[in-house]
Amino acid sequence: MCGRFAQSSNQKKMMARFKIKKPVPSFTLRYNIAPLQMVPVVIQAQEERVFAPMRWGLIPSWGKDPTIANRMINARLESVRTKPSFRSCLKQKRCLIPATGFYEWRAVKGKKGKIPMWISLKNQDIFAFAGLWDEWLDPQHNKIQTFTIITTEANSFLQSIHSRMPVILEANAEDSWLEPSIKDSQQVLHNLKQVSVDLMQAHAVSSYVNSPKNDGIECIQEAPDPEQDLTLF
16 A cells, blocks of 8 residues: 655656646645645646645545545555446546655564655656546535545565555656546556566655654654665665
8 A cells, every 4th residue: 555655856846847837836845645635646637737736535526425535545456447436537537646755664573563664766756656536526515636546566675565555657658647538448557567676765764754743854764774684675
């Protein structure tokens, strides 16, 4: 799964990376984004890409209970074509979730608790998770836009940390993922795959990140690893 991530690059770089012309006034550096929080995601709006502030945790347009969002922060790649909550979004409401890294919690043999791990690309570059979004009307008819991150089985790099990982799109696959004219689910999913292990890196961070109230650069700073002999590379 993917339960926390970061957008710790400035908006100017984000806009250049994702070919966006209009900034959003509320953009701030984020080091510890948690479910149900508002996040700028990238969607295709007519002829241009835009940042769209959305809440993390999908509420299907037909949903009756908004608390379903708590269980819909991730969408399994294996079931997005068939699960009612996702299959219509897969055809027409796909998005990019900009990120600079994400967190997973690794079990330590013989110890209670888990060690938070910061996972990013070796080149420290901005990348994008593949995501789906939807629009829901609350009882007062206010429009609420929400999103979910697609996950897949962990690659060999991450298997010692967690069994699943978010789908990180290759840069040359982002255009087709957002292309609204592509609606065939098989074609849409063609470029979704595990990111190469050669591109990834990880290090332990402190328990500071465990609280979503903490959202500073301290979240990603390396901390002592109780299992220094663990092979991550």
